Amino acid sequence: MSHMATTSRQRKRGHDPESVLSIAVGVFNERGYDGTSMEDLARALGVTKSAIYYHVPGKEQLLARALDRALDGLFEVVADPCATTGPAIERLAWVVRQSVRILIDRLPYVTLLLRVRGNSPTEQQALDRRREFDRFIAHLVKEAAADGEIRPDLDPALVTRLLFGTVNSITEWYQPARGSADDLADALLKMTFDGLRV
Amino acid sequence: MSHMATTSRQRKRGHDPESVLSIAVGVFNERGYDGTSMEDLARALGVTKSAIYYHVPGKEQLLARALDRALDGLFEVVADPCATTGPAIERLAWVVRQSVRILIDRLPYVTLLLRVRGNSPTEQQALDRRREFDRFIAHLVKEAAADGEIRPDLDPALVTRLLFGTVNSITEWYQPARGSADDLADALLKMTFDGLRV
Numbered sequence: 362m363s364h365m366a367t368t369s370r371q372r373k374r375g376h377d378p379e380s381v382l383s384i385a386v387g388v389f390n391e392r393g394y395d396g397t398s399m400e401d402l403a404r405a406l407g408v409t410k411s412a413i414y415y416h417v418p419g420k421e422q423l424l425a426r427a428l429d430r431a432l433d434g435l436f437e438v439v440a441d442p443c444a445t446t447g448p449a450i451e452r453l454a455w456v457v458r459q460s461v462r463i464l465i466d467r468l469p470y471v472t473l474l475l476r477v478r479g480n481s482p483t484e485q486q487a488l489d490r491r492r493e494f495d496r497f498i499a500h501l502v503k504e505a506a507a508d509g510e511i512r513p514d515l516d517p518a519l520v521t522r523l524l525f526g527t528v529n530s531i532t533e534w535y536q537p538a539r540g541s542a543d544d545l546a547d548a549l550l551k552m553t554f555d556g557l558r559v
Numbered sequence: 560m561s562h563m564a565t566t567s568r569q570r571k572r573g574h575d576p577e578s579v580l581s582i583a584v585g586v587f588n589e590r591g592y593d594g595t596s597m598e599d600l601a602r603a604l605g606v607t608k609s610a611i612y613y614h615v616p617g618k619e620q621l622l623a624r625a626l627d628r629a630l631d632g633l634f635e636v637v638a639d640p641c642a643t644t645g646p647a648i649e650r651l652a653w654v655v656r657q658s659v660r661i662l663i664d665r666l667p668y669v670t671l672l673l674r675v676r677g678n679s680p681t682e683q684q685a686l687d688r689r690r691e692f693d694r695f696i697a698h699l700v701k702e703a704a705a706d707g708e709i710r711p712d713l714d715p716a717l718v719t720r721l722l723f724g725t726v727n728s729i730t731e732w733y734q735p736a737r738g739s740a741d742d743l744a745d746a747l748l749k750m751t752f753d754g755l756r757v
Binding site: 393395396450475509510511512513514515516519520522523524525526527529530531533534539540545548549551552553554555556557558559 | 709728
């Protein structure tokens with residue numbers, strides 16, 4: 362079978378860049394990025410090892426694209442006018458709600474992002490962007506505290522870590538049957554903004 | 560060098576069962592349990608591959624011991640009279656506080672526990688014990704809601720997941736310089752029980 366014939370068959374089987382990325386992220390999350398070989402990816406795609414290089418130059422490029430998928434979503438949230446205008450406490454609640462939505466809409470991508478430890482320039486860059494996002498949140502928390510809307514006795518950086526710790530922990534157990542992103546965000550905001558205690 | 564001489568030297572270098580376990584857990588957390596070989600463990604302990612079998616029959620036995628270290632801590636918490644007598648809301652707050660303490664005191668063991676996915680009978684057993692712990696918490700939440708002390712509009716199982724999602728997320732960023740277990744538990748309880756909003 363010629364190379365052209367193979368790739369044409371792959372296209373028919375749906376191996377556009379989007380499905381390659383989606384399948385690769387599934388394999389990364391299952392085996393760990395470091396534990397995944399190009400052979401593993403080829404096997405998951407149902408193509409030969411040489412054909413995989415037609416779809417993608419390498420593992421690291423797929424990782425970069427996958428992490429951007431998660432990070433771009435979060436940065437769209439903080440760039441939205443709802444995140445930049447109005448009372449800080451409302452902006453914070455909106456950003457938390459939208460982050461839950463991104464996490465659920467892009468679950469495998471966010472799951473992968475949360476496992477990144479900085480083992481390569483690609484991972485380092487993703488960590489830098491995560492920290493930038495965290496700084497945006499910490500700043501919002503600080504503003505809300507300065508407005509007198511958030512309890513002033515908690516360190517904004519700590520509130521950010523605890524609040525997004527709660528958001529991110531959803532990746533550990535989320536299943537569509539357990540409710541919509543909006544229901545989940547409602548419950549999360551009730552607990553963290555208004556408290557469980559009556 | 561004879562086998563006896565080697566093991567005697569290892570003992571002098573401090574390879575009692577406790578330090579073997581502690582070093583092994585460090586390697587499991589760094590490389591992943593599945594990605595860790597007996598050779599990796601021998602290297603980390605600074606012993607030959609044959610000498611490692613003097614210290615431990617195999618990887619899975621170390622995993623079982625490590626997971627028990629985390630789970631036994633959590634089960635001591637829920638067996639304490641403070642967790643079983645008194646108003647449910649106070650018991651819940653106490654269990655959350657003590658769980659933060661266990662998480663920080665036994666950080667590498669809890670970190671390992673949270674990564675377990677059930678890939679072996681040992682992992683399956685650990686997951687079963689985690690679920691038993693979760694059921695205890697969900698029951699406490701339910702009782703506190705029945706007492707009218709916790710908002711009744713949230714599903715107890717969801718509250719349990721969100722609350723312990725917040726607790727468990729501490730493993731992602733905790734450093735001793737960031738405060739004591741008690742300070743951290745204070746902040747976490749303020750956010751989740753009383754809410755961030757003033």
